[in-house]
């Protein structure tokens with residue numbers, strides 16, 4: 480079991496800034512996210528879009544903001560635990576928290592900050608009857624190891640960035656790839672779509688794409704072996720697509736998930752906090768960002784940044800009540816410079 484001062488649940492923009500605010504107060508943390516990369520909604524839902532209301536930045540790309548937050552937090556050497564959902568939180572007799580992830584990692588934490596946003600992101604499933612029985616076998620929602628697909632016939636469902644990225648990534652690794660999308664328009668980056676179409680048009684291509692809806696799955700000896708896809712239009716045509724492996728990228732849907740079971744006071748699926756320190760109904764558990772509810776709460780990144788500053792002082796008071804709290808400026812404070820590993824000059 481890993482002993483840590485603080486576990487941050489969620490590595491969205493607010494969780495990332497929480498590392499920084501705790502670090503300024505000399506507090507170290509582990510930050511856990513259910514998806515394999517930090518950034519929350521910014522990275523998962525709108526990475527390539529501009530944001531115009533981050534103070535000091537007339538415009539900043541969503542992924543660029545995430546990269547800057549990670550860089551800003553780096554002097555405090557946070558431990559990132561990604562691709563694991565926090566499933567279990569339990570207060571011990573000692574007043575500390577036992578925290579467990581979906582992958583079995585265990586933490587003994589002095590305090591918790593929940594920055595879970597809209598909740599953990601789950602892959603949207605293929606709902607065609609019978610498909611669920613094959614999930615985790617030859618139907619998967621993420622690629623854990625691309626070598627698994629070498630020399631195999633692969634079908635990929637979806638029209639967003641993940642689907643197109645994996646079509647291009649596995650092209651040349653898989654023996655052949657069939658992309659199936661529900662609409663003629665792709666949501667992915669135009670450059671990826673163009674590249675996919677160019678590859679598909681080659682005479683010797685091992686890549687093809689089809690527009691249509693999945694009518695049913697095809698099974699052989701209890702194994703998922705294909706899909707029957709029906710095209711749209713006045714005279715729809717059906718075709719059977721055979722494969723060894725099926726990858727589905729229908730996007731991610733947020734789900735409050737296990738946080739709902741941690742005994743915290745909730746208000747319409749959001750965690751109720753007080754505004755002085757963003758502490759929840761459980762002393763030692765704080766919450767910030769989109770997941771919180773208090774009078775006047777606005778679901779904006781800059782509001783979450785403010786909450787991170789307030790929560791950091793709350794965590795410090797909870798862990799070290801003997802410390803006399805005072806605000807120090809990063810501009811002039813020698814202790815802040817030491818923690819930030821800077822010399823205070825530009």
Ligand SMILES: Cc1cc2nc3c(=O)[nH]c(=O)nc-3n(C[C@H](O)[C@H](O)[C@H](O)COP(=O)(O)OP(=O)(O)OC[C@H]3O[C@@H](n4cnc5c(N)ncnc54)[C@H](O)[C@@H]3O)c2cc1C
Nearest residue numbers: 489491492493512513519520565595596598599768769780
């Ligand atoms: C299209 C779009 C455009 C937007 N534009 C703007 C804008 O211009 N300006 C602005 O201020 N805001 C904007 N927002 C809102 C902004 O993105 C959110 O306010 C912000 O992302 C909230 O940050 P967060 O860190 O609270 O949560 P999130 O970004 O939602 O991150 C939460 C993270 O917690 C993880 N998580 C949840 N539960 C668990 C668990 N049990 N275990 C492990 N991990 C967990 C999730 O996987 C997720 O990565 C926009 C949102 C969208 C969708």
